[in-house]
Amino acid sequence: MIKKILIYSFLIITSILTLIPFMWMIGASFMFDGKASVFPPIFLPDPFTLTQYQILFERLNVWRNFFNSLLLSTIVTLLYITFTSMAGYAFAKYRFAGKKVLFNLLLSSMIIPSQVTMLPLFLLLKSLGFINTYMAIIIPGLANIFGIFLIRQYCISIPDSLIEAARMDGATDFQIYRKVILPLAIPILVTLAIFSFLGTWNDFLWPLIALTDDSMYTLPVALANLMLEHTKDPELMMAGSVVTIIPVIIVFLALQKYYIKGIMMGSVKE
Amino acid sequence: MNFKQSQTAAYFFLAPAMSAIFVFFFLPVIAAFIMSFTDFDIYALGDLGSVRFVWFNNYIKLFDDPLFFTALKNTFYFVIVAAPLSIGVSLGAALLLNSKLVKFKAIFRLSYFIPVVTTLVAVAIVWRFIYHPKFGIINYILSLIGIAPVDWLGDTTTAMPAIILMSVWKSFGYNMIIFIAGLQNIPEDLYEAASIEGASGWQKFKSITIPMLAPTTIFISLITMIGYFQFFAEPYIMTQGGPLNSTLSVVQYMYQEGFRWWNMGYSASIAFVFFFIIMIGTLIQLKIQKSTE
Numbered sequence: 007m008i009k010k011i012l013i014y015s016f017l018i019i020t021s022i023l024t025l026i027p028f029m030w031m032i033g034a035s036f037m038f039d040g041k042a043s044v045f046p047p048i049f050l051p052d053p054f055t056l057t058q059y060q061i062l063f064e065r066l067n068v069w070r071n072f073f074n075s076l077l078l079s080t081i082v083t084l085l086y087i088t089f090t091s092m093a094g095y096a097f098a099k100y101r102f103a104g105k106k107v108l109f110n111l112l113l114s115s116m117i118i119p120s121q122v123t124m125l126p127l128f129l130l131l132k133s134l135g136f137i138n139t140y141m142a143i144i145i146p147g148l149a150n151i152f153g154i155f156l157i158r159q160y161c162i163s164i165p166d167s168l169i170e171a172a173r174m175d176g177a178t179d180f181q182i183y184r185k186v187i188l189p190l191a192i193p194i195l196v197t198l199a200i201f202s203f204l205g206t207w208n209d210f211l212w213p214l215i216a217l218t219d220d221s222m223y224t225l226p227v228a229l230a231n232l233m234l235e236h237t238k239d240p241e242l243m244m245a246g247s248v249v250t251i252i253p254v255i256i257v258f259l260a261l262q263k264y265y266i267k268g269i270m271m272g273s274v275k276e
Numbered sequence: 277m278n279f280k281q282s283q284t285a286a287y288f289f290l291a292p293a294m295s296a297i298f299v300f301f302f303l304p305v306i307a308a309f310i311m312s313f314t315d316f317d318i319y320a321l322g323d324l325g326s327v328r329f330v331w332f333n334n335y336i337k338l339f340d341d342p343l344f345f346t347a348l349k350n351t352f353y354f355v356i357v358a359a360p361l362s363i364g365v366s367l368g369a370a371l372l373l374n375s376k377l378v379k380f381k382a383i384f385r386l387s388y389f390i391p392v393v394t395t396l397v398a399v400a401i402v403w404r405f406i407y408h409p410k411f412g413i414i415n416y417i418l419s420l421i422g423i424a425p426v427d428w429l430g431d432t433t434t435a436m437p438a439i440i441l442m443s444v445w446k447s448f449g450y451n452m453i454i455f456i457a458g459l460q461n462i463p464e465d466l467y468e469a470a471s472i473e474g475a476s477g478w479q480k481f482k483s484i485t486i487p488m489l490a491p492t493t494i495f496i497s498l499i500t501m502i503g504y505f506q507f508f509a510e511p512y513i514m515t516q517g518g519p520l521n522s523t524l525s526v527v528q529y530m531y532q533e534g535f536r537w538w539n540m541g542y543s544a545s546i547a548f549v550f551f552f553i554i555m556i557g558t559l560i561q562l563k564i565q566k567s568t569e
Contacts, residue, residue, distance in 0.1 A: 093293035100286035126307035149293035226397035
């Protein structure tokens with residue numbers, strides 16, 4: 007019994023400690039200027055105000071950055087899912103010349119950190135006129151090796167007989183992919199979609215490099231920029247953090263099951 | 277379906293993803309490697325003809341660059357302290373949440389996990405204020421037990437530990453999930469057999485849990501190490517690499533050289549040293565993994 011009480015109090019205290027930064031963030035975002043800079047720190051806004059959000063959206067045009075983040079994360083996710091599912095399916099169910107070589111090349115390339123590509127990628131996209139456009143974010147997010155492997159792994163478990171049966175009925179390869187494989191692969195597709203959406207939404211280094219205009223910034227870049235000018239405005243910065251974090255928390259809570267399963271599949275790289 | 281038909285279909289399915297990966301990943305990797313042997317700088321941006329091969333000069337310069345060594349030292353400091361800490365905390369959390377005594381597991385798991393999905397830039401900003409020397413929550417909690425206020429992010433000795441604490445908070449939930457999966461894969465009868473033979477809880481942990489979790493732990497060490505090695509946003513937001521470069525990371529230095537000063541040849545050489553270190557780390561871990569199998 008004592009052991010049980012000890013464990014529970016430990017769990018409750020550490021859970022609260024883990025969540026304290028978020029509680030303070032939310033509380034401070036609803037305070038007037040200067041109200042969060044007090045000692046001891048307070049969590050409940052008194053009086054409650056939406057001023058900070060008004061400043062963000064009306065004066066600082068953060069809605070524009072919110073829109074950029076939402077649009078880019080959605081487009082990247084849709085294209086990413088399409089590209090990787092096609093390639094993953096091909097690796098799982100088709101024979102072709104160079105399969106082994108290509109597979110091993112991709113496998114060993116997973117070790118290359120994306121930072122290595124950034125300098126030439128910047129120059130390449132610049133010469134194409136894509137820097138500071140949505141394309142600069144979409145193009146590098148089109149496909150990655152990790153996604154292809156995860157889909158391949160999943161598709162291998164789909165019985166060949168299903169594919170053969172569809173082929174007997176006269177389905178083309180693309181129809182088989184579209185009507186047989188994709189519906190069966192929905193769980194893994196949802197998992198990858200969350201990773202892609204959250205990854206694009208939360209990404210910082212590449213958007214910081216590839217986007218150069220306030221109006222093109224994604225939320226994290228806009229927020230980092232705002233921070234430099236408003237170091238002394240915790241209330242405003244907390245409102246900005248809330249706006250940035252809330253959408254990812256909603257996506258996560260709605261699709262938690264798939265996200266957790268994705269991690270448990272054991273080999274997820276952020 | 278014969279081989280030829282199969283091949284045509286396969287190439288059709290592979291074409292989009294493979295072209296994207298070849299043009300926007302492999303090509304840049306090769307280009308970066310070549311670039312690291314050139315003096316590619318701001319003038320080259322305007323006139324590619326001005327680029328000259330300097331062979332190993334960038335690498336030689338790198339080994340003579342005190343700022344690079346500072347960044348390297350900071351990065352190792354960060355990885356060597358934060359990774360084991362994060363793994364330890366995740367294992368502890370996983371063990372607690374896997375215990376049969378605990379109910380409402382989902383709620384606890386969720387609260388530990390929430391920081392993982394949140395935007396790093398946003399939480400780094402929150403923590404900047406949490407570490408505020410006058411009004412921050414950390415100093416308030418410490419004042420309750422009589423500790424004088426500390427200027428966490430403004431002092432060269434505490435800035436890195438402060439960033440480490442924040443990073444462990446941000447990411448331990450991720451490894452916790454993998455550990456829970458690992459724990460659930462350990463067959464229950466192993467523990468039952470040990471209990472019959474009168475093993476204590478600690479003995480069971482030491483001779484069943486730890487060895488059975490070894491593959492999971494190695495995997496987690498690997499991804500944690502690689503992930504932490506790339507840290508950038510934390511110092512960028514919280515300290516800008518300061519005070520006195522005490523939190524400057526390798527990726528941050530690479531970013532500054534490449535995209536602030538446009539010394540892209542030099543920056544590319546940093547990128548490859550960085551890649552080389554990650555590769556060595558990965559090979560060591562894989563070797564350990566082989567030897568435990």
